Amino acid sequence: MKSGKYTIEEARQLDAADPLGHLREEFTIPSKGDLKRRNLKHDGDKEPGDEDPSIYLCGNSLGLQPKRTTEYIDRYLKTWGTQGVYGHFKEFDDALTPPWVDIDLAARGRMATVVGANEEEVAIMGTLTANLHFLLASFYKPTKEKYKIIIEGKAFPSDHYAVLSQLAHHSLPAEALITIDPPDPEIHYLPLDHILSTISAHASETALVLLPGVHYYSGQFLEIQKITAHAHGLGITIGWDLAHAVGNVPLALHDWDVDFATWCSYKYLNAGPGAISGLFVHGKHGEVVRSPSATESETEQFEYTPRFSGWWGSEKSTRFRMEPVFRPIPGAAGWQVSNPSVLDTTSLAASLSVFARTSIASLRERSLQLTQYLVELLDHAEDGDTAQGYRIITSRNRDERGAQISIKLDEGLLDKVMEILEKEAVVVDERRPDVVRVAPTPLYNTFEDVWNFVKIFRAACKDAIAAA
Template sequence: MAAEIPLGRADATKFDSEDPIASARHEFYIPSRAEITQNEKIASPDAPSLYLCGNSLGLQPKLTRQLIDEELNVWAKNGVYGHFRHPNSRPWVTIDETVTSTMAAIVGAKKEEVAVMGTLTMNLHILMAAFYKPAKERYKVIIEHKAFPSDHYAVESQIQMHDLSVDEALVTIKPPANSKVLPTDYIISVIKEHASTTALLLLPGVQYYTGQAFEIQKITAYAKSLGIIVGWDLAHAAGNLELRLHDWDVDFAAWCSYKYLNAGPGGIAGLFVHENQSKRPRLTGWWAHEVKSRFIMDNQMKVQPGAAGFQLSNPSVLDTIALLSSLTVFGKYTMKALRAKSVALTGYLETLLLSRFPDRPFSILTPSDPEQRGAQLSLAFESGMMDEVNQVLQDNGVTCDERRPDVLRVAPTPLYNTFEDVWAFVDELRKAVDVVLARRNVERELV
């Protein structure tokens, strides 16, 4: 958004009135100020809270309770027969098929290239077991220096499982001097430096700490041109960015579903395997067996084609149904429309922050270029200030996500956040910063 746009609350309300996907908000429960603060004495307790934390846990779709209640009723009234005889045409034996088509559309894949299963880290292990095949010449794994800890631990353990030294086999990409993010050209230079000894590149679609969105297509193409297998952790990208995993020739990817995909805490995850890679040897379980002969149980594996052949066990029905409730909402819109609103919301947030805080006690880590970020802006506060500011925000019904020691992550999510939410957040942030600065001035005077 241009800096000269109107910045008043009435203008934010006008932007909302012109939002073509404004109706999506009504598909979600928005916690009230009293509910989110657990304080019934707060001013305007019944007013919606300001929830800008979809990058950590998405809000609950209103359809979730209904669909889960339906499955509980099937279980109560049909018992084991729900696996094959389901009154709502959702037999549990193929429950994953209720979500794979929409999920594939969200990540830009063919339906056969997507499986819904397990958890993010488990799926990364399953995929790396198939794709990380270190040899004498090529044995290194390249990740970013500040990878999400679970990814870092998973990669280290995979290296160790091959009796290799982490110190020798793990390459971490650190930001260049005077930069908080990883420019694409710099990433490519590190790949080039280690190309002859690298087996696998594993990067995030969106960096969880800075909010930087990586150029998946360009990085993938370059690494693959050098014979490197390329995988992506899309935990912060699925449901956030427009993705084209098939067209970009990504080898594999994995993601969770409880952030922008709103499937609930610990929700079932997903994975992608490009059709050109789907016949690789992999860990298997009986859900990898083709559906039509799975229950013959003769111990003669007939692997399902595509990503489904990477499944191990039957997916949790309740978890899958929770995901279905959110994907039903996604199915009413396009990722192009959601992304357009996201770019506008995040740009509006940036513009307001720059306007309302001329003497900012924070810097914005996230790139200003909309193509290099998703829905999140990461605000790095002066040392020791973030916790105090965030506590004031929380006490006033504002939910963001902190990353200690100094970063506050703010994520206006296009499905349920509004321009007025963004305006109100910046207003609350201004008040919180003023409270903290005033408190510190008093403390200094008392010393």
């Protein structure tokens, strides 16, 4: 690139002045040689630069491994190996987490900080789509008049499947699903007034709205607070899939009066592939009271939001009495069903301990700087040439995006561009037929990562155009 602004020297200066730059050392970054060796045809000979870190910009799909994960899991394995079942109840001197019976508590408090909730409004449990079903079982209450569900038209497929199956479970037709589709499908941007007007148009027949906090395809950060308030004003329950939002953008679920939400922990939360999920239930829905009709007989009665129940959601003080009476834990923990995976929760606790070294506000500021730098570089004319072969489809309004920038390639370029990026040890992901998703993650990515990506990406686009 041309000398002056947008040079590699400038990128390095920005990194040198970055107050959060030290957090990169908390993560294991695959080297170029590591990624080269995934190709079975590679003969294993080292080449210059093989030990250099790859350009990993794929935290929106799978976050990098925190170095602390090894220590946390090693101690968990040591406890299991030396203490067996006693690990459930006894705390050992070198433990990094509480006894396993309280393992979810090791992550719950820090998770509540990340999502902007009271601690009792968060539960560590399950997986995202399973949690979504548990929550819909409680909050989707169709009636003859109000039975429709509103989702976003290009919702993540698993959410779409879950909602359709819930409709079928209630013997309702697929036509009860209403979608909010973008005015311009080419860029898939959802203006706030368009979202609100669609909800209003169907309000009289709608029982529930389910939307993504950050859209997986476009990277758009929806205005959760305003949309939630609008739905509530129309008497509609609203929930959020925060898979691409948690650990990425500032959230204030309690203050925003969100009814329920769920998320995964393997993207920006860096807990590992398929790691344990989390959910939020607003305190107003998590109350548990003794029924006025209850007696002092053996069969107690409680009033609480109906849910699919399991023993891990039952009061700890009575859980091991093995009685057939469900006494739910007040708050989100009462939605827990089975023992949480200690291995998965330990991994999550390790990553959240890195988040505890900074704040979501600080990470957000760094993220905004990184994405703005990426957008400017992609727009920047290199050696007098205009950008060729692509356009940005993520909102140019920095308040309407998280760490992900989605780039739409011209028709027929995707395969060649991705081939070149992989060869150069650049890790991003694709959404066919023509979108590349790039996510400079503020915990571990740098301005130099961004600069190097754009240089390689633009060259790849030119090569793909020439080969077309």
